[in-house]
Amino acid sequence: MVNLLIEVLGKLGRSTLLTLQRMGDANILGFSAMAMLVQPPWQGRHIVQQVYALGVGSLVIIAITGAFTGMVLALQGYYMLAKFGSESLLGSAIALSIIRELGPVLGAFMMIGRAGSSITAEIGIMRVTEQLDALQMMAVNPKARIIMPRIIATVIALPLLIALFDVVGLAAGYVIGVDLLGVNSGAFIAEMVTKVRMEDLNIGWIKTIVFGLLIGIICTWYGYRAEPTTEGVARATTQAVVLSSVSVLIFDYILTSFFL
Amino acid sequence: MIKVQNLSRRFGEFLAVAPTDLHIHKQKTTVIMGGSGSGKTTLLRLLSGLEQASTGHIWFDNDSDLTCMAARHLYALRLRMGMVFQYSALLNSLNVYENVSFPLHEHTNLDESLIRTMVTMKLEQVGMRGFEHLMPSELSGGMAKRVAFARALITDPELVFFDEPTSGLDPIAAAVVTRLIQQLTVKTKMTSVVVTHDVAAGLAIADWVILLWQGRVIAEGTAEHIANSSDARVQQFIQGKPDGPIPFSRSDTPYLETLMQVDSHG
Known part of the structure; x- marks a missing residue:
C-alpha cells in the first residue's frame, strides 16, 4: 500500500516536473524569439507575410463564425428577454456578450484551428526535413526567422480578426433582432451605445492580445520541439490545438475575474 | 582547422559517439566512414555545432570552442561554413x-x-x-x-560538411559530385568533411580517412594506409564482406533468447 502510494506520488511528481520544464522551455523559446524583434537583421517583411498568411487566410472563417454567433445570440437573447418584457435590451446584451467574451474566445478558437495548427505542422515538418538545421547552417537563426514572425503575427492578427468578428456579429444580431424578431431599431442601437463602455472594448482588446501571445508561443513551441517523425508532427499539432484551446479558456477566466 | 578533444554524445543510455580525439586538416578532404548507425552523422552534426556535445571540446582554428560558444558567435562562424544534408533540406516554400x-x-x-x-x-x-x-x-x-x-x-565557404553526398544519385551524378568535391578542395582551398559509406568514392577523394564503428574511431589515416590496414574490421568494411568481426546484427541479446522470450509471452 505504501509502495503504491509512493509510486503514484512519484509519477505525479515526475509529470509535474516535466510539465513545468516544458512550460519553462516554451516561455524561454517564445520570449527569447520575441527579443529578436529589436535585433538586426530586421524581420519586418516576414512579419508582414505572416500577418497576411494568418490573418487574411482566417478572414472568411472568422466572419462566418461572427455572423452565426451574433444570430444565435439574438435568437437566444430575445427568447430570454421577452420573458421579462425587456426585448429592448437585446442590443446591449448582444454587444456586451460579443465584445467582452464571445468575440475574443471564439475568435481565438477559430485562429487556433485555422492558423495555430498550420503553424505547428509547418514548423514540425521543417524540423523533420532538416530545414531548421539548414537555416542554422546558413547562419540564419530559426528563432528570428521562423518563430518570432509567427508569434508577432498572431499577436497582431488576432485583435484585427476579432474586431471583424465583433462587427459582423453585431450586424448579424441586429438583422435577426430588428428585421426578423421585430425589436425596435432605435432601442437596439441606443441600448448598445449606452451600455457598452470604452472599458468593455479595452477588456476585449487585452484578451485578444493575451490569447494571440498564448497561441503564438504554444503553437510555435510544439512545432519547434516536435519529435522529427511524421507521427511526432501529427501528435504535436493535436497537442498544440488542445493546449492552446484550454489555455485560452483558463486565461479568459483569469482575465475576466481580474477585470470585473 | 578543427581539433576535437574527448568529444562524445550520449542519447539517454545510448552512446552515439564515444569520447574521441581527432583533427580535421585545413584545405584537405577528411572522409568519415562507417556502417549504418556507427555515429557518422552524429559526429558531423557535433562538428557543425548542430548537436550539443555530452563531453569534450571542438576547437575551430585553435581559438574558438564550438561546444561553449554564444549563439551569435556560432552564427558568425557559420558564415564560413556550408553543409549538404543527406536528404537535401531544401526550403520547400522556395524554388531552386x-x-x-x-x-x-x-x-x-x-x-x-x-x-x-x-x-x-x-x-x-x-x-x-x-x-x-x-x-x-x-x-x-x-x-x-x-x-x-x-x-x-x-x-x-572555407569549410563544407557533406552528409552522404552521393547517396540517391545516379552513377554519373555521383561521379560529378565526387569530382566537384575534389576540384573545389584543390582550387578554392576549401576544407571538406565528408560522411559516407560509399567506400570507393570515399577513398578516392580522401586526404584523411576516419573509420567509425559503434561510435568509436577504429582507424584513421590516409586512404592508402586504410586500404592496407591489417585490422580485420577495417578490411571487412572496405571490402564489404558479410562475415567478419563486425556483426550484421546490432542486438546484444542472442537470437534464440529473443525467440524464447517471444514464445513465453505468447
Whole structure:
C-alpha cells in the first residue's frame, strides 16, 4: 500500500516536473524569439507575410463564425428577454456578450484551428526535413526567422480578426433582432451605445492580445520541439490545438475575474 | 582547422559517439566512414555545432570552442561554413533559384543581377542550370541533392560538411559530385568533411580517412594506409564482406533468447 502510494506520488511528481520544464522551455523559446524583434537583421517583411498568411487566410472563417454567433445570440437573447418584457435590451446584451467574451474566445478558437495548427505542422515538418538545421547552417537563426514572425503575427492578427468578428456579429444580431424578431431599431442601437463602455472594448482588446501571445508561443513551441517523425508532427499539432484551446479558456477566466 | 578533444554524445543510455580525439586538416578532404548507425552523422552534426556535445571540446582554428560558444558567435562562424544534408533540406516554400540564392540574399547586399550570375554558375557546376523555377517538390532526390550542393557552395565557404553526398544519385551524378568535391578542395582551398559509406568514392577523394564503428574511431589515416590496414574490421568494411568481426546484427541479446522470450509471452 505504501509502495503504491509512493509510486503514484512519484509519477505525479515526475509529470509535474516535466510539465513545468516544458512550460519553462516554451516561455524561454517564445520570449527569447520575441527579443529578436529589436535585433538586426530586421524581420519586418516576414512579419508582414505572416500577418497576411494568418490573418487574411482566417478572414472568411472568422466572419462566418461572427455572423452565426451574433444570430444565435439574438435568437437566444430575445427568447430570454421577452420573458421579462425587456426585448429592448437585446442590443446591449448582444454587444456586451460579443465584445467582452464571445468575440475574443471564439475568435481565438477559430485562429487556433485555422492558423495555430498550420503553424505547428509547418514548423514540425521543417524540423523533420532538416530545414531548421539548414537555416542554422546558413547562419540564419530559426528563432528570428521562423518563430518570432509567427508569434508577432498572431499577436497582431488576432485583435484585427476579432474586431471583424465583433462587427459582423453585431450586424448579424441586429438583422435577426430588428428585421426578423421585430425589436425596435432605435432601442437596439441606443441600448448598445449606452451600455457598452470604452472599458468593455479595452477588456476585449487585452484578451485578444493575451490569447494571440498564448497561441503564438504554444503553437510555435510544439512545432519547434516536435519529435522529427511524421507521427511526432501529427501528435504535436493535436497537442498544440488542445493546449492552446484550454489555455485560452483558463486565461479568459483569469482575465475576466481580474477585470470585473 | 578543427581539433576535437574527448568529444562524445550520449542519447539517454545510448552512446552515439564515444569520447574521441581527432583533427580535421585545413584545405584537405577528411572522409568519415562507417556502417549504418556507427555515429557518422552524429559526429558531423557535433562538428557543425548542430548537436550539443555530452563531453569534450571542438576547437575551430585553435581559438574558438564550438561546444561553449554564444549563439551569435556560432552564427558568425557559420558564415564560413556550408553543409549538404543527406536528404537535401531544401526550403520547400522556395524554388531552386531562391534556395540557392538564399544565403546571398540573407548575408550580402549584392546586386540581383550578380546574384543571378553566381547562382547560374553554381547550378551549371552541378548540372542543374535551367531548373531554377522548379519547386523542391518537383525535383527527384538526386536533383534536390545537387541543388543543395549548389546552395552550400554559393558563398564559397572555407569549410563544407557533406552528409552522404552521393547517396540517391545516379552513377554519373555521383561521379560529378565526387569530382566537384575534389576540384573545389584543390582550387578554392576549401576544407571538406565528408560522411559516407560509399567506400570507393570515399577513398578516392580522401586526404584523411576516419573509420567509425559503434561510435568509436577504429582507424584513421590516409586512404592508402586504410586500404592496407591489417585490422580485420577495417578490411571487412572496405571490402564489404558479410562475415567478419563486425556483426550484421546490432542486438546484444542472442537470437534464440529473443525467440524464447517471444514464445513465453505468447
